[in-house]
Amino acid sequence: MAVLLPLLGLLLASGGGQALVPPSELKQMSAAGSKYIDTEVENAINGVKQMKTLMDKTSKDHQAILHTLEETKRRKEEAVQLAREKEQELAARQDVCNETMLALWEECKPCLKQTCMRFYSRTCHSGSGLVGRQLEEFLNHSSPFSIWVNGERIDSLLERDQRQERQLEDLEEGFGLLEDGVDDIFQGSTQVSGRMYPFFRAPFRGFREAFHRPVQHVRLPLRSGRVSRELHPFFQPPHHGFHRLFQPLFEMTQRMLEEAQGGWEHPLGGFPSEPRNSSDERMVCREIRRNSAGCLRMRDECEKCREILSVDCGQTDPAQSLLREQLEDALRLAERFTHRYDTLLRTFQAEMLNTTSLLEQLSRQFGWVSRLANVTQGTDGFLQVTTVLSKAPNLEDPSAPPDTQVTVQLFDSEPLSLTVPGDISWDDPRFMEIVANQALQHYKQNVISE
Numbered sequence: 001m002a003v004l005l006p007l008l009g010l011l012l013a014s015g016g017g018q019a020l021v022p023p024s025e026l027k028q029m030s031a032a033g034s035k036y037i038d039t040e041v042e043n044a045i046n047g048v049k050q051m052k053t054l055m056d057k058t059s060k061d062h063q064a065i066l067h068t069l070e071e072t073k074r075r076k077e078e079a080v081q082l083a084r085e086k087e088q089e090l091a092a093r094q095d096v097c098n099e100t101m102l103a104l105w106e107e108c109k110p111c112l113k114q115t116c117m118r119f120y121s122r123t124c125h126s127g128s129g130l131v132g133r134q135l136e137e138f139l140n141h142s143s144p145f146s147i148w149v150n151g152e153r154i155d156s157l158l159e160r161d162q163r164q165e166r167q168l169e170d171l172e173e174g175f176g177l178l179e180d181g182v183d184d185i186f187q188g189s190t191q192v193s194g195r196m197y198p199f200f201r202a203p204f205r206g207f208r209e210a211f212h213r214p215v216q217h218v219r220l221p222l223r224s225g226r227v228s229r230e231l232h233p234f235f236q237p238p239h240h241g242f243h244r245l246f247q248p249l250f251e252m253t254q255r256m257l258e259e260a261q262g263g264w265e266h267p268l269g270g271f272p273s274e275p276r277n278s279s280d281e282r283m284v285c286r287e288i289r290r291n292s293a294g295c296l297r298m299r300d301e302c303e304k305c306r307e308i309l310s311v312d313c314g315q316t317d318p319a320q321s322l323l324r325e326q327l328e329d330a331l332r333l334a335e336r337f338t339h340r341y342d343t344l345l346r347t348f349q350a351e352m353l354n355t356t357s358l359l360e361q362l363s364r365q366f367g368w369v370s371r372l373a374n375v376t377q378g379t380d381g382f383l384q385v386t387t388v389l390s391k392a393p394n395l396e397d398p399s400a401p402p403d404t405q406v407t408v409q410l411f412d413s414e415p416l417s418l419t420v421p422g423d424i425s426w427d428d429p430r431f432m433e434i435v436a437n438q439a440l441q442h443y444k445q446n447v448i449s450e
Contacts, residue, residue: 021388021426027380029388029432034381036436037410041196041382047366048189051359055182058355062175062348069168069344076337080157083330087154090323104308105144111302113139116288116295124285131289138292144308147299153331155293160338167345171352174252178356185363188370196377250356253349368447375411383436384409388426391419404431410439413446 021029113135121128288294299305375382387407394400401422409415418438424431 026385026388029385029426030380030383032429032432033383033385033408033436033439036433037382037440038196040436040440041192041369041372044366044369045189045193047362048185048369051182051362051366052186054355054358054362055179058351059179061351065344065348065351069341069348072337072341072344076157076161076334076341079330079334079337080154080161083154083157083327083334086323086327086330090320090327101144101308101311104304104311105147107304108144108147108299108302108308109139112295112299112305115298115301119298120285120288124288127285127289131292135292135295138295146293147296147305147308153335155291157331157334157338159287159291160342164338164341164345168348171253171345171348175352178352178359182359185367185370188373191373192369250353250360253352253356364448368444371447372411382411383439385432385435386415391422406435408435408439410443413443416442418442 113132116135117128117132120131299309372382385406385408387405389405391403391405393402403422404420404424404426406418406420407415408418416439418435420426420431420434424434
């Protein structure tokens, strides 16, 4: 006591206030404030349980989507393989009517190039020279057969398959990061729950057991590291800004969904007659730059190209007509499954977008509790009250009771000075509730801002 009095006098002199609470009462105030904090910790742990439940449900839905994607991909690949086989069989018969088609092809090529380049120059901002050279080289090494059997449709299917694979890899890696982020928060909360178990009321103890249920994750093998490199700086250990686990992933998924929207809006293998917005234009430009065969889709603009399509070799080779029908059927089937796969990917992205948004909200509200995994609880609880001082009277209203200044330490944070309105006495039950609430809000804000 003799040691405390000089220190208390120093505090009074420096703050211009008056001590309201003797040191012997500070311990009781600390216990009352800690009781409020304990309740908030319980609520936060229960909130983390909501996060885990949401993530587990999303994981189950995710596994169902993966299964459907795998089955759709298998059937699409079977259809593409069948189309290739029919294309090869037709290629072996291309000598039939070849002379007629070759003559038409020589007149078709310049018109096709001019039409495609005119479209590209009007729609795209750069690269016309390079695209023109690529297209000319492509046409010189092609035959009328490429128009006759719609060979570019297979090229388009294969290109779309590669894009779908990259999208799925990105989504899968992002989903894995999402699961890991929730697991980090969950494991930190588990440790807090385990240490505080004796302090919790009996009805809450059953929840602690739910923390130890094993969770299994099944993920596809991934080759791309682009998403992890993009998000890695945000995925820190649990004690660093929990909301940062989700916001970058939310933004990435939203961007992917917006970028892919144009590709889903257009029929596979076709160009829009008039690009409707800048996103559509960029998609068309990229497609022509990547694959000159895309220009074959403009064959209907050229009379000689249309005449190639009208050449009927069925009279000299009936089997060829049957093969063309079988090729068309296989291509239509492959395109249908490709559209189905795109729809599933869009569903996957939309669900991730919604889930990360919800998880970020829950993380901001409850994720702070995982930071307590390495915090030791004192004998009087998590909140320690060190001083309670009456501030100087308000000069503008001398009759009003002066506010109270309270210095506390919450968890492992630095001492914090708080102010309680003067009309609430320090022995009022609301007093420590206000102090504890202010301290906790300040602590949460620091966690979020890190």
